[in-house]
Amino acid sequence: MPITDDQVATLRAQLAGRMDEHERRLDQLETEEEQAGYIALVTAAFFEAVDRKFIVNDQVAEEAEIIEFIAYQRSAHPIAAEQLDPSVAEQVLLHALGKGSIGEDVDGETLLGTKILLLAALTAEADLTDAELETFLVKARAEADEHIG
Numbered sequence: 325m326p327i328t329d330d331q332v333a334t335l336r337a338q339l340a341g342r343m344d345e346h347e348r349r350l351d352q353l354e355t356e357e358e359q360a361g362y363i364a365l366v367t368a369a370f371f372e373a374v375d376r377k378f379i380v381n382d383q384v385a386e387e388a389e390i391i392e393f394i395a396y397q398r399s400a401h402p403i404a405a406e407q408l409d410p411s412v413a414e415q416v417l418l419h420a421l422g423k424g425s426i427g428e429d430v431d432g433e434t435l436l437g438t439k440i441l442l443l444a445a446l447t448a449e450a451d452l453t454d455a456e457l458e459t460f461l462v463k464a465r466a467e468a469d470e471h472i473g
Contacts, residue, residue, distance in 0.1 A: 326473070327465045331362045335369060336461055338440075339447045363436060364472045369464035370439045373446035374420040390417045397445045408441050409434070416442065 334349035353362050377393070378385040394413045398405040416438050418424030426435065452460060 325357055325361060327361050327365050327468045328358070331358065331365050332461055332465055334362060335365055335464075336457065338444065339369075339452075339457060339461075341448075361468070361472065364468040365464060366436070366439060366443065368467035368471065369460070370443045370446075371420055372460065372464050372467065373443055373450070374417060376450065377446050378417070378421055384421050384423065387414075387418065387423070390414060390421075393417075393445075397442075401445070404441055404445065408438065412438050413442060 330349065331353065334346060334353065337343075337346040337349055350362075353359050378390065391410075391414060394408070394410050394417070398408060398410065412426075412430055412434060415424060415426045415430065416435065419426050430438075447457075447460070450456075
C-alpha cells in the first residue's frame with residue numbers, strides 16, 4: 325500500500341514541531357499496514373536527512389563529525405539526551421552512511437526511536453522553510469513508496 329496523505333501529515337506535524345497534532349495523528353494510524361507505512365516514511369525521511377547533513381560533494385563525513393553532532397544534540401536538548409543513547413545513535417548514523425552496522429542488541433523499538441529523535445534533530449538544524457519541508461517530504465514519500473512497493 326502506498327504512503328498515504330495521513331502518514332505524511334503525521335510526519336509533517338512532528339517535523340514542524342506541532343507535537344499535539346503529531347500525537348493525535350499518530351494515534352489515528354491504527355492498522356499494522358498504516359503503522360508499517362509510517363515507519364517506512366520515517367525511515368526514508370531519516371536517510372534523506374542524514375544524506376543532506378553528512379554527505380557534501382559526494383564526500384561522506386568523518387566519524388568525528390557524527391560524534392560531535394550527537395554530543396551537541398545531547399547537550400543542547402536535555403530531554404533528548406535522556407532518550408538518545410549516544411552509542412546507538414552513532415551506530416544508526418554510521419549505518420545510514422554505509423560506514424557501519426547496527427548491533428544485534430539494538431531492538432526495533434530502540435532503533436525507530438533513535439531514528440525519530442535524530443530525524444527531528446537533523447531537520448530542526450536544517451531550519452527548513454515550509455516549502456523546503458514540503459520538498460523534503462515529497463522526496464521521502466517517493467523513497468518510502470519505492471521501498472514498500
